[in-house]
Amino acid sequence: MAAVDHDIAHAHDDHHPTGLMRWIGATNHKDIGTMYLWFSFIMFLTGGVMALTIRAELFQPGIQIVNPELFNQLTTMHGLVMVFGAIMPAFVGFANWQIPMMIGAPDMAFARMNNWSFWLLVPAALLLISSFFVPGGAPAGGWTIYPPLSVQMGMGMDMAIFALHIMGAASIMGSINIITTVLNMRAPGMTLMKMPLFVWTWLITAYLLVLAMPVLAGAITMLLTDRNFGTNFFNAAGGGDPVMFQHIFWFFGHPEVYIMILPAFGIVSEIIPTFARKPLFGYSSMVYATASIAILSCIVWAHHMFTAGMPAAGQLFFMYATMLIAVPTGVKVFNWTATMWRGSMTFETPMLFAIGFIFLFTIGGFSGVICAIVPIDIQVQDTYYVIAHFHYVLVSGALFALFGGTYYWLPKWTGHMYDETLGKWHFWLSMFFFNLAFFVQHFLGLAGMPRRVPDYALQFADFNMISSIGAFGFGLTQLLFLYVVLKCIRGGEKAPASPWEGAKTLEWTLPSPAPYHSFETPPVVK
Amino acid sequence: MKEKKAKLDGGKLLQISGAVFWAFFGVRKQSDLELDASTLTPAQVIIGGIVGAALFVGSLMLLVSLVTS
Numbered sequence: 001m002a003a004v005d006h007d008i009a010h011a012h013d014d015h016h017p018t019g020l021m022r023w024i025g026a027t028n029h030k031d032i033g034t035m036y037l038w039f040s041f042i043m044f045l046t047g048g049v050m051a052l053t054i055r056a057e058l059f060q061p062g063i064q065i066v067n068p069e070l071f072n073q074l075t076t077m078h079g080l081v082m083v084f085g086a087i088m089p090a091f092v093g094f095a096n097w098q099i100p101m102m103i104g105a106p107d108m109a110f111a112r113m114n115n116w117s118f119w120l121l122v123p124a125a126l127l128l129i130s131s132f133f134v135p136g137g138a139p140a141g142g143w144t145i146y147p148p149l150s151v152q153m154g155m156g157m158d159m160a161i162f163a164l165h166i167m168g169a170a171s172i173m174g175s176i177n178i179i180t181t182v183l184n185m186r187a188p189g190m191t192l193m194k195m196p197l198f199v200w201t202w203l204i205t206a207y208l209l210v211l212a213m214p215v216l217a218g219a220i221t222m223l224l225t226d227r228n229f230g231t232n233f234f235n236a237a238g239g240g241d242p243v244m245f246q247h248i249f250w251f252f253g254h255p256e257v258y259i260m261i262l263p264a265f266g267i268v269s270e271i272i273p274t275f276a277r278k279p280l281f282g283y284s285s286m287v288y289a290t291a292s293i294a295i296l297s298c299i300v301w302a303h304h305m306f307t308a309g310m311p312a313a314g315q316l317f318f319m320y321a322t323m324l325i326a327v328p329t330g331v332k333v334f335n336w337t338a339t340m341w342r343g344s345m346t347f348e349t350p351m352l353f354a355i356g357f358i359f360l361f362t363i364g365g366f367s368g369v370i371c372a373i374v375p376i377d378i379q380v381q382d383t384y385y386v387i388a389h390f391h392y393v394l395v396s397g398a399l400f401a402l403f404g405g406t407y408y409w410l411p412k413w414t415g416h417m418y419d420e421t422l423g424k425w426h427f428w429l430s431m432f433f434f435n436l437a438f439f440v441q442h443f444l445g446l447a448g449m450p451r452r453v454p455d456y457a458l459q460f461a462d463f464n465m466i467s468s469i470g471a472f473g474f475g476l477t478q479l480l481f482l483y484v485v486l487k488c489i490r491g492g493e494k495a496p497a498s499p500w501e502g503a504k505t506l507e508w509t510l511p512s513p514a515p516y517h518s519f520e521t522p523p524v525v526k
Numbered sequence: 527m528k529e530k531k532a533k534l535d536g537g538k539l540l541q542i543s544g545a546v547f548w549a550f551f552g553v554r555k556q557s558d559l560e561l562d563a564s565t566l567t568p569a570q571v572i573i574g575g576i577v578g579a580a581l582f583v584g585s586l587m588l589l590v591s592l593v594t595s
Contacts, residue, residue: 193563284559289552295579296550316590321583328552 016516024119027111028516029096032118034413036093037406039121041482043085046129048475050078055437055471057454058464071454072140073132073156079143080160083260084167085125087398091263092117092174094405095202097413099178101507101514102196104187104523109180110173117173124166131156131163142452144249147234147242151226158227161220168213175206175213182206187506189525193287196505197280200287201266204294208255208262211298216252219245243308250301258297260394261361262290264401265332268354270505271408272336275351276343277502282335289328289335296325306377315374322372326365333362348500349423353404356431357397364392367442382452385445391438403430403481410488411495415513418488426484429477436470542570546578 016022016031026032054074057065066074096114100107108114131138136154139145150157182203186195195203222233223245232238234245265286273280280286302310302318336358345351367389371377380386403426410418440463449460456464498508506525510518545562548554554562562571 193559282553284556285553288549288554291575292550292552295575299579299583313587313590313594316593317586320586320589328550331552 026115026118027107029100029108029111029114030413030514030516032108032114033093033096033098035118036089036096036121039118039125040086040088040090040093043081043089043125045478047078047081047086048478050074050081052472052475054078055468058456059468060465061456061458061461063455066454068454069137069140072452073138075452076139076142076145077128077132080128080139080164081125082394083143083256084164085121085128087260087394087402088167088171089121090402091202091205091260091398092171094198094263094267094402094409095174095178098409098507099181099199099202100185101412101510101518102199102505103182103185103190104506104519104525105181105185106517106520106522108177109185110177113173114177117170117177120166120170120173124163124170127159127166128163131159134159144246144253145220145223146249147223147226147245148236150223151234158224161224164220165217168217171209172213175209178202178206179210187519187522187525190506193284194525196266197269197283197286197290198263198266201262201269201290204290205259205262208259208294208297212252212255212259215248216256219248219252222248243305246305246308247302250304251298253304254301255294255297257390257393258293260398262294264357264361264398265290267401267405267408268336268357271350271354271404272339273504274408274500274502275348275354276340276345278339278343279504280335281338281341282331285331286335289331292328293325296321296328300325303372303377306374307381319372319374323369326369329365333358333365348407349418349420349427350404350408352424352427353400353407356427357400357404360392360396360400360434364389364397367392380445382450383445384441384449384451387451388438388441388445391441395438396434400430403427406485408500409507410485411499412507412510412512412514414489415495416488416492417495417499418484419492422480422484422487426477426480429480430474433470433473433477437467437474438470440466440470538565538570542566542574543578545571546574549575550578550582 016028017025022031023035026035053066054071057063057071096108099105134154134156136156138156139150139153139160141149141153145157145160182195182199192200222231225231226233226235226240232240234240234242236242269280269286300318300322302314303322306315306318336354340355347355367385371380371386371389407418407423410416444460444463444467447460447463449456449464495512497511499512500508506519506523507514509523541562544558545554545566548558
């Protein structure tokens with residue numbers, strides 16, 4: 001794809017600001033991308049510590065480490081921090097680093113707004129985390145902040161609402177930036193259907209974000225006025241309807257799931273052709289499938305609410321629609337598999353994570369289809385089966401793709417090759433401990449263990465112990481990832497412009513590390 | 527001439543419908559894709575997509591009402 005008629009060496013200018021102001025006033029897409037990635041990693045560790053505290057408490061029956069009130073705060077905040085603080089900003093970090101380089105643009109379209117989008121996240125994160133220390137503690141009604149619990153909580157809930165508003169505004173600005181950059185700043189010759197799939201998935205994700213985030217903003221604003229200004233949108237005693245909140249929340253929430261997974265599809269779609277040394281099978285199908293997943297994601301929201309009270313016709317509609325969304329998702333899995341078929345595959349760390357992604361995401365997808373079936377969902381609703389399902393989608397889906405993407409592009413970002421042996425250790429340990437932590441949760445859920453409980457009946461003890469050991473193993477393994485990344489930043493084997501022989505996209509035509517200012521003169525794509 | 531134009535419009539409608547259907551399915555033949563890219567405008571595809579989504583929702587509702595009746 002990236003046949004370039006351009007002498008890149010003359011276009012580079014490595015002059016850049018230094019010191020703290022380089023970061024505070026950053027307008028360079030690479031600097032902002034780096035800040036996003038470090039921010040999300042810090043939030044990942046923060047949310048991870050919460051998860052490990054939960055798993056420590058659940059290691060055996062009884063209340064040992066945290067009281068039930070704090071336990072509920074931890075489950076809620078773990079979800080909020082991981083979704084809004086870790087996964088979403090991490091993908092925006094990838095978008096910032098990669099989209100301009102992959103489409104041959106010098107930077108993002110609105111560089112100052114890009115800075116603002118990032119720096120808004122910091123006070124939002126501080127607000128969210130500091131809610132632990134105010135009277136009443138952090139939000140404790142689950143990450144979905146359903147009323148009536150969320151109407152009754154202390155000021156920590158207001159802080160979370162404000163934090164979500166700020167993060168939503170940041171996401172919308174980031175999305176506008178990405179849409180404008182992709183539609184207006186592509187290099188000459190790079191038509192839409194020549195764009196790398198990562199760029200395509202982000203373009204569609206950005207539209208989803210612009211569609212979904214204002215809906216969340218509306219829901220939490222109504223919650224805020226119910227809490228503080230005497231309105232009764234969700235208060236049944238005042239004529240409101242708490243189930244309406246669930247509908248509005250999930251009208252945001254289900255597209256949000258795809259906001260977290262579509263860019264992962266994009267990363268995997270870059271890695272697999274590179275290490276299979278074949279072009280992506282069915283490129284246009286992949287674009288179409290991404291678009292249709294995005295559209296279908298807007299009409300399936302009530303499958304999260306089958307037990308909330310709904311006519312049978314509504315249950316059937318959302319069941320059918322949800323099962324049909326598996327079709328374009330299945331097309332993607334088949335296309336990735338077909339890309340590998342008879343390819344000259346090698347198994348460097350990014351490829352291992354990509355294959356791990358396909359394998360485990362497919363398990364998460366299948367358990368999703370199982371949950372889509374109303375009679376089954378009524379049984380497994382609010383059990384550990386659902387926890388297992390969405391962790392297979394979001395950890396071994398989104399997070400594994402993020403790890404794979406990091407290893408894939410680290411040589412371009414840092415100018416050094418990462419330690420391949422340690423990278424492979426990271427993959428295999430993550431793979432082993434992830435499954436140890438979450439596969440057994442399917443059994444727990446099927447046996448009836450409810451989610452969001454600090455204590456449980458004795459028959460669940462063995463699987464919980466296994467799950468906790470797996471969770472601690474998985475958490476500690478991520479320190480190895482941090483070590484590999486830091487080691488790569490500090491030095492190591494010099495990376496060539498294109499360390500992967502099968503890589504075809506534009507960023508690999510730049511030297512490694514990518515110069516501070518790249519593609520000031522746009523390349524011509526043939 | 528007028529009749530010829532009407533015929534062309536009908537063909538175009540069919541082409542848009544086909545493009546949208548296969549897009550929902552997530553698969554498209556390369557030759558058809560190239561034909562779409564050269565003859566359809568983005569506005570036609572977007573409007574076709576919106577109509578397709580509405581039809582999709584409508585047909586699911588019809589199916590549900592048949593099942594529950």
